[in-house]
Amino acid sequence: MATTEPSIDQAAAARIEDGVKIYGAGDAEIRALDGVTRAFPAGRFTAIMGPSGSGKSTLMHCMAGLDRLTSGTTWIGEVELSALGEKAVTGVRRDKVGFIFQAFNLLPTLTALENIRLPLDIAGRDVDQAWLDQVVTSLELEDRLRHRPGELSGGQQQRVAAARAFASQPAIVFADEPTGQLDSHSSAELLSFMRRAVDEFSQTIVMVTHDPNAASYSDDVVFLSDGKIVDELAAPTPTSILDRMKGLTAAER
Amino acid sequence: MIWRMANRNLRASPLRLVLISLAIILGVGFVGGAFVLGDTINKAFDSLFAKVDAGVAVQVQGVASVSDSQRQPVPASLLPKIQAVDGVATAAGSIGGTATIVGTNGKAVGRAGPPTLGFGWVNDPSLNSLRLVSGRAPTAPNDVVIDTHTAATAKFALGQQVRVITPSGSGQYTLVGLVRFGTSDNLLGATLTGFTMPTAQRVFGLEGQYTRIGVTGNQGVLDSVLAHRVQAVLPSGYEAITGAAATRQATDQFNSIIGLLRDVLLVFAGISLFVGAFIIFNSFSITIAQRTRQVGLLRAVGASRGSVVGEVVLEALIIGVVASAIGVGFGILVAIGLEKLFDLIGASLPRAPIQVQARTVIISMGVGILVTLAAALRPAIHASRIPPIAAMREVTEAGTRSLRRLVIAIAVTALGVGLVLVGLFSGLGNPYALLGLGALLLFIGAALLTGQIARPLASVIGAPFVWIGRVPARLGRQNAMRNPTRTAQTATALTIGVALVAAATIFASSLYATFAGQLDARLLAQVAVQATNQQPFTPAAAAAITGAPGIVAVSPLREGEVRDTHRDVQTVGGVNPATILELYNPGLKQGSLRDLAQPGTIAVQEDYAKSNHLTVGSTLPMFFAKTGVQPLRVAAIFSDSTLGHFFISLSDYERNFSTQQDTIVLARGADGMSPQKAKQSVSAALAAYPNVTVLTKSEYKDQVNSQINQLLYLVYTLLGLAIIIAVFGIVNTLALSIFERTREIGLLRAVGMSRWSTRLMILWEAIIVALIGGVVGLVLGAFIGIVIVERVSLITTLAVPWGSLIVFFVLAGVAGVIAAILPARRAARLNVLDAIQAE
Structure with missing residues (x-):
């Protein structure tokens, strides 16, 4: 079923092997992930797609250390998350992972700059000022740094969230429907930045989305259905994604 | 429909329900406890004296021309005249005075406070208030009987020699019997000593006289009729009263002390309820803010403003009724506990069944329910003003600074200050009522004013913590600053307790400074002699x-x-x-x-x-x-x-x-x-004379200081209740705020904040809120303390105990730490994933 399988030996920013996640028990048992194995190579922008309930968010949460697998293993770089305790996982999230959520990415009491620096401040790490400036500039946030989230538009807020995700130069950035609440113009701005972060700054991104247009910014698209990887697509375009999705729904029938 | 809504809303947040209920339960409990204890003690003394004086038809005594303590003794020569009155069966004189028993260890028996009572033995049992328990009555000049409780504590046995100190000096007596006062083994810790009548007359300096004369009547003669007839044979300066009136006089003395005790308890209960009202008010304000969309939706689908008010008031009513009912029960426990406390310090009260009168239940419940309703009323009206459109809008945190609010805050505060000053210095109206009302307004005004300055205050107070505590402290400070009204209302609950503690301390240290200063300037004596029990002595x-x-x-x-x-x-x-x-x-x-x-x-x-x-x-x-x-x-x-x-x-x-x-x-x-x-x-x-102690001037000062401090500690203990309630208030606000900020906490945890740092963030917020309460409390307390000291002409030296005030400030912070424990745990334990995805 998989067409272009990237080799596991290649330097992976994150990996999952035999990932199984079960919610509930007995008759109410739901297998949100049912034996997923995949490596997410460094320096690539991967999109995860699938219908609601396909397990795409669960996959991201488990890989990012926000949730735990029922069985199987996950790695961030060389660190096996599934072997770590709560405290260590928190540390990995702080030091190696960046997040962009669909909404509510920012603390309302902090300014944009404070929000961007938050993971660094929590870690007590020094800021790489040149890198921070570069991120802020490419997101066109220079004039907004002193504003609080309440004074920013939705698109600006998501760009601040993106700046925060990349500020600490993490090993990998997970984005959960980052454009879900944005208009098409703001979406395009954010996605272009994410694309450039991978191309120009060699960042690694895993993005969950249901929007073919958003997914078309990625290098690879992984299709999930019923907790399994059912298909992959490299160098996607909106049309090729739509076609593949139609094929998948047809195959299910 | 509103019943169901109210019910749902109450169940939605059990912790909040428990915390605000506790505030009412404690306040109502002390109101109820004060009444129950007062009634029970009254009942006990009433029945004790009624039994003791049961046989007395008429009592003859000196008129209280100056005061009760100055009633003149009755000459023995009146006895035959009284006995001759038609309808008199028997008449006998009795004698009372002070007599201190010296224990086998050479020290005076009894403690500071309760009297040491001496009596002359009356042979007519119906006219003798002492009842023989064992041994025999005193017959020889050196015979003595003492009460069973004293004999037990001082380990005296019949036949032993006992030294007793009376107004005429110190003497050796033989213990021939043990007695009790009526039916009571222990009369508030008083010691009882009975001599033969001639001995009593001699040692109390009353030769040929009695303290009073008791009369029994023949069958069929009304006491009041007999009293009239006896009065007719008495010279001026003496009165004949019925036995019932005599009992009332005896109990009235105790009852006025008990009444004072009850009033003091009621004052502190009132303070607790006031603090409780702040917490209820705050709690309802927060929950209504959180329910803005829900209320908006209700209004959008056609609920009237009235029914929105009705729902909130009903919610308050349910809490008020249930918590007050529990409070009454708690009050009975408080009364029993205080009674046990009296036992513990050796001042046992005569036994009586616990008295729970209808009046107690009605007042306690009424006060509890009214306070709850009054505190919920404004939030209810506020809720009714939420427009239907709010259902569609994102909830925004209201900006609360406006000139109008500032003016109101200043006006209320100024009115409070004014009333306090008028009450203290003008001599118009009832000073206590004015002072109380003024303090009430002062605290409300301070709460409003604190709302205006909470942001800069939190910023300043939090600055050193941010330096120490880094990111969690910075976030905690920002959380304390984000909703100044809420912060102010939460802090004010603590402000009240801190202010009263500070005022009491300033008063006490000024009192001592005045006393010590006067002693230094006025007392030339090197030593002072006082009775160990602080009563007058021989x-x-x-x-x-x-x-x-x-x-x-x-x-x-x-x-x-x-x-x-x-x-x-x-x-x-x-x-x-x-x-x-x-x-x-x-x-x-x-x-x-x-x-x-x-x-x-x-x-x-x-x-x-x-x-x-x-x-x-x-x-x-x-x-x-x-x-x-x-x-x-x-x-x-x-x-x-x-x-x-x-x-x-x-x-x-x-x-x-x-x-x-x-x-x-x-x-x-x-x-x-x-x-x-x-x-x-x-x-x-x-x-x-082991009943007296000798103190040098500096020891005397120390003694007065420790007496003042004892009273002060008692006041601290009673105000502790108000502070505990305030801590509940902080817990409640934190819990509600954390609930409100679930997603923020989830986000923080997602981007790498540890559980421990999350805890610290809540902790710092609590400390800053508590310290705001502490600072405002100290300012108000200093004001109240200083004006009262200025008013009391007896106190001429103002002493501000800076050390104590600093300690109070630190303790306010500690109260914040205690309040933060549970909410911080809750926040740290939030499931990250659930928190991020929370609505």
């Missing part, structure tokens, strides 16, 4: 010191009550004119205390002399219970008031008063004698 002690080696000056202070020309009761002190000026510097303005040696003279304090236009040589008529009006010539005018406002000579005192008991004896040694040496000499001379 003049034999002063006599024993006079002539002790090296001691050159001795004077007792003997205090008694008189009425002046305005019919006001005044306390007159008897002193030794020859020595008093060597022991005490009264600040003489005219004449000299030495001139009191002249019979029929009096020394008067300056202020009284001025307002009554007295100078040396003027005549001041005073009414004495024993001798009637005496035109006294003013021999001296003095400025100090440490030892009282009027002095006469001891010989005049002896002439004009029937009981001779010293309050304190002052003494000093020859020049060059150290206070310690003087103390040794005086103590040696008092070897036979």
Whole structure:
């Protein structure tokens, strides 16, 4: 079923092997992930797609250390998350992972700059000022740094969230429907930045989305259905994604 | 429909329900407890005295022409006249006075406070308030009976020798019997001693006299009729009252003490309820803010404003009714607990079943429900103003700073300050009511004002913490600043407790500073002699010191009550004119205390002399219970008031008063004698009087200081309740705020904040809120304390105990730490994934 399988030996920013996640028990048992194995190579922008309930968010949460697998293993770089305790996982999230959520990415009491620096401040790490400036500039946030989230538009807020995700130069950035609440113009701005972060700054991104247009910014698209990887697509375009999705729904029938 | 909504909303947040209920339960509990305890003690004394005096039809006693303590003894010669009255069955005199028992360890039995009572044994059992428990009644001059409780605690056995100190001195007696007072083994810790009647007359200095005469009537003669007939044979100055009236008089004395105790408890219960009201108000305000969309939706689908108010009020009513009912139950426990406390300190109360009167239940429930409703009313009205459109809008945190609010805050505060000042200094209206109302407004105004300045205040107070505590502290400070109104209301609950504690402490330390200053300036004596139980004691002690080696000056202070020309009761002190000026510097303005040696003279304090236009040589008529009006010539005018406002000579005192008991004896040694040496000499001379203690001037100061501190600690304990309730309030606000910020906490945890840091963030927020309460409390407390000190003319030195105030500030922070424990745990344990995805 998989067409272009990237080799596991290649330097992976994150990996999952035999990932199984079960919610509930007995008759109410739901297998949100049912034996997923995949490596997410460094320096690539991967999109995860699938219908609601396909397990795409669960996959991201488990890989990012926000949730735990029922069985199987996950790695961030060389660190096996599934072997770590709560405290260590928190540390990995702080030091190696960046997040962009669909909404509510920012603390309302902090300014944009404070929000961007938050993971660094929590870690007590020094800021790489040149890198921070570069991120802020490419997101066109220079004039907004002193504003609080309440004074920013939705698109600006998501760009601040993106700046925060990349500020600490993490090993990998997970984005959960980052454009879900944005208009098409703001979406395009954010996605272009994410694309450039991978191309120009060699960042690694895993993005969950249901929007073919958003997914078309990625290098690879992984299709999930019923907790399994059912298909992959490299160098996607909106049309090729739509076609593949139609094929998948047809195959299910 | 609104019933179901109210019910749902209450169940939605059990923690909030428990916390605000606790605030009401504690407040109502103390209201109920105060009434239950008061009623129970009253009932106990009523039934005790009713039993004790059951056989007395009529009682003959001196008229209280000056005061109860100055009733004159009844001459024994009246006894035959009374016995001859038609309808009288028997009549017998009785005697009461003070008699201190010396324990086998050589120390006086009994503790500070309760009296040591002595009696003459009355052979007619229906007229004798003592009941024999074992042994026999006293018959020989040296026989004595004591109460069972004292015998048990001091380990006395029948047949043993017992030393007893009476007004006439110290004597050895043989213990022949054990007694109790009516049916009670322990009368509030008082000790009882019974002598034969002739012995009692001799030791109490009442030869040929009785304290009172009890009369029993023949069958079929009404007590009131008999009292009339007996009254007819009495000379003026004596009265015949029915047994029932005598019982009432006896119990009234106790009841006024119990009433005072009840009122004090009620004041503190009121403070607790006031603090509770803040918490309820705050809790409803927060939950209504959180429910804005829900209320908007209700309005959008057609609920009227009235039904929105109704829903919130109903919610408050349910809480109020349930919590008040539990509070009444808790109040009964409080009363039982306090009764046990009396037992524990040895001042057992006579037993009576716990009295829960309908009045207690009605008042306690009513107060609890009213406070809850009143506190919920404004949030309810606020809720009804939420427009239907709010259902569609994102919830925004309201900006609360506006000029109008600031003006209102300042106006309320100013009104509070004004009322406090008017109440204290103007002499208009009821000062306590004005002071109470003023303080109430002051706290409400302070809450409003704090809302205006909470942001900068939190910023300043939090600055050092941000430096220490980094990111969690910075986030905590920002959380404390984000909703200033909420922060202010939460902090104010603590403000009230801190302010009252600070005010009480300033008052107490000023009182001590004044006293110590006066003692240093006025007291020339090196030692002071006082009874161990702080009651007046036998003049034999002063006599024993006079002539002790090296001691050159001795004077007792003997205090008694008189009425002046305005019919006001005044306390007159008897002193030794020859020595008093060597022991005490009264600040003489005219004449000299030495001139009191002249019979029929009096020394008067300056202020009284001025307002009554007295100078040396003027005549001041005073009414004495024993001798009637005496035109006294003013021999001296003095400025100090440490030892009282009027002095006469001891010989005049002896002439004009029937009981001779010293309050304190002052003494000093020859020049060059150290206070310690003087103390040794005086103590040696008092070897036979273990009922008194000898204190040097500095020891005396320490003793007064520790007495003031004891009272202060009692006040702290009672205010502790208000502070505990305030801590509940902080817990409640934190819990509600954390609920509100679930997604923020989830986000923080997602981007790498540890559980521990999450806890610290909540902790810092709580500390900052508590310290805001502390700072405002200290400012208000200083104001209240200082104006009260200024008002009380007795206190002339203002002492601000900076050390204590700093400790209170720190303790306020500690209260914040305690309040944060549970909410912080909750916040740290939030599931990250659930939190991020929370609605």
